[in-house]
Amino acid sequence: MPNIDYIWKELEDDYRKILTPPSFNAWIEQAKPISLVNNLLTIEVPSNLHKEYWEKNLAAKIVETGFKLTGEEVTPVFILENEKKEPEKKPDPIQSELPDIVKQNSKKALLNSKYTFDTFVIGKGNQMAHAAALVVSEDPGATYNPLFFYGGVGLGKTHLMHAIGHQMLTNQPDAKIKYVTSESFANDFINSIQNRTSESFRQEYRSVDLLLVDDIQFFADKEGTQEEFFHTFNTLYNEGRQIVLTSDRLPNEIPKLQERLVSRFAWGLSVDITPPDLETRIAILRKRANAEGLEIPDDTLSYIAGQIDSNIRELEGALVRVQAYATMNGNDISTSLAADALKSLKPAKLKSELSILLIQEEVCKYYHLQLKDLKGKKRVKSIVVPRQIAMYLSRELTDNSLPKIGAEFGGKDHTTVIHAHEKIQQLLDNDPTIQKEVGELKNILIS
């Protein structure tokens, strides 16, 4: 009888032939053969979702390959992973480029080309969310509808959402996909009423194959928008179109979210994403460093990963900071350089300690501007970008409402603040200078 390692290796080869790389990473790499006793092959998997998927879609192959190799009937048994087990280091999957047609359609759907399954590192806190995302992207509208991701800031909810979009476009290049934040949905809706274009608004949102709505906690308090979203949801759902939503908390914890929406969101699957453990954080940094062609020793990556333990956006910011520091000083990246670069990252100030005025003053100092210009109406780029950054930081680092922030910037409308926030968020994804400047300002403000 061939031993378990040999059988598993053969099985891996078989699965590699029939699964896409993201599927292989999600299902096969996350599973572990435990024992082969009396023809029972026990396999450990990370979650119930994995178990169900294996039983439904992958187990038959085990029986087939098992028979081929042993001449006997091998029966797979799936058990759930022991919570206390240390995660294993996995090699980085090879990054693959998206085909051109997918790139074009992704752009149309406002998907960030960096947020794919290939660039996503699977760890304990997100493996179930990743697996659910993959199922939905392979078979949209069929299994988990809606799919609802919830969890803290900067943990990869948006990334997974976009990855679903890219993957669906890879399988179905003409699929109609729309990604919006809940605020953009609300704005589009309000504009459609003002401009009497409600019909085309409806047509736009109700004809997609996949609707991705980010941060739906901002639906709270928006009665009319919720009403409209309810109808959008119903139309898409009834036609078997996939809906994916994210929020920082569960639907029933979102204040003032209509009960009928809460109950509809519960029809599908809600999965939380929790902060990554140290190994996952190191793997994320390593992947990022590899993608940017940076040479960083392992102990330095561990050091950086040890400094920031809850928010991946900040973890990436720390890497950018270390990189900038090395470039500025003309040195290679090392642990002592990283320690110098990050030494001002002290525990964050409480949100309540920071005021909009303090943010405005620091932004003015940083960009050598007058406060009256920052709060004024001048539209030159050298003022507009700092103004947008100051609005962005006021939104991110304080608990002030959008109208209050708008008011503090010379009586601007709250939609201007939303626009500024979205603009800077986009630039943070693509523009290293803005990443560096916003990172430095954040450090000044919270240290």
Ligand SMILES: Nc1ncnc2c1ncn2[C@@H]1O[C@H](COP(=O)(O)OP(=O)(O)OP(=O)(O)O)[C@@H](O)[C@H]1O
């Ligand atoms: N598992 C992961 N692997 C690689 N990169 C990740 C992972 N999780 C998050 N990131 C990166 O961290 C950053 C923040 O992620 P993302 O914007 O998806 O977070 P989020 O949960 O949507 O946050 P928010 O609540 O602020 O909207 C992104 O640059 C994303 O690519």
